[in-house]
Amino acid sequence: MAVKGLFITFEGPEGAGKTTQLKMLRQYLSGLGLECVVTREPGGTPIAEQLRELVKHHSGVEPVFAETELLLFVASRAQHVRFLIEPAVARGAVVLCDRFADSTTAYQGYARQLDMDFIRSLNKYAIGNCTPDMTILLDLPPEDGFKRTATRTETAGRHDRIEAEAINFHHLVRQGFLEIARNEPQRVKVVSALAAAEDIHHQIVELIKNAFGPL
Ligand SMILES: Nc1ncnc2c1ncn2[C@@H]1O[C@H](COP(=O)(O)OP(=O)(O)OP(=O)(O)O)[C@@H](O)[C@H]1O
Ligand SMILES: [Mg+2]
Secondary structure (H helix, E strand, C coil): CCCCCEEEEEECCCCCCHHHHHHHHHHHHHHCCCCEEEEECCCCCHHHHHHHHHHHCCCCCCCCCHHHHHHHHHHHHHHHHHHHHHHHHHCCCEEEEECCHHHHHHHHHHHCCCCHHHHHHHHHHHHCCCCCCEEEEEECCHHHHHHHHHHCCCCCCCCCCCCCCCHHHHHHHHHHHHHHHHHCCCCEEEEECCCCHHHHHHHHHHHHHHHHCCC
């Protein structure tokens, strides 16, 4: 492999196919004999997964305020980067992460409209030098994403707190992701999520080969 380790993140709205593509890429990379670490945000370590539960499925007795949500996501990221991602990349693994810092920028920044400069500082604080080598942004209209998740068997139509936001919120999320990609075209590659899963997988493999050479 041309580089020591790689950190690749998958971003995009609900139902875009992030988890599906991440699994297909893991299979492909493992088939090449590479160590592949698959993880997700929020979560990825025991402590970070506890923070995930707090922020996504709270009891309903007490609301989670937007500011609290932002800090919990970033706290989970700080833990995840140090305990799992950095050590794995350092030993030469390919780390595939289902959502990362761009989700915070898109959801809490563009959609919830919290202070963007503050979010940038927080993300930097949590991430340090652990910037993704490549981010795959799977793009699709939110309506199409929800059609997919409504029929998905694992969660059986169960929506978490953020998924349950109004459709306008999810349009802002999508626009936010696309703006991130416009601002950082070198890192963020936009792939239409409307194609067949196999086609998307091949596009992603090509993007990775073009960027990093033969693996
Ligand atoms: N390219 C595709 N075309 C049609 N359906 C797809 C495609 N990719 C995934 N799906 C289906 O859409 C649903 C959502 O896919 P997936 O769970 O991978 O999305 P996700 O981006 O991880 O969603 P979430 O943000 O909710 O975790 C699943 O039922 C999956 O089988
Ligand atoms: Mg998923």
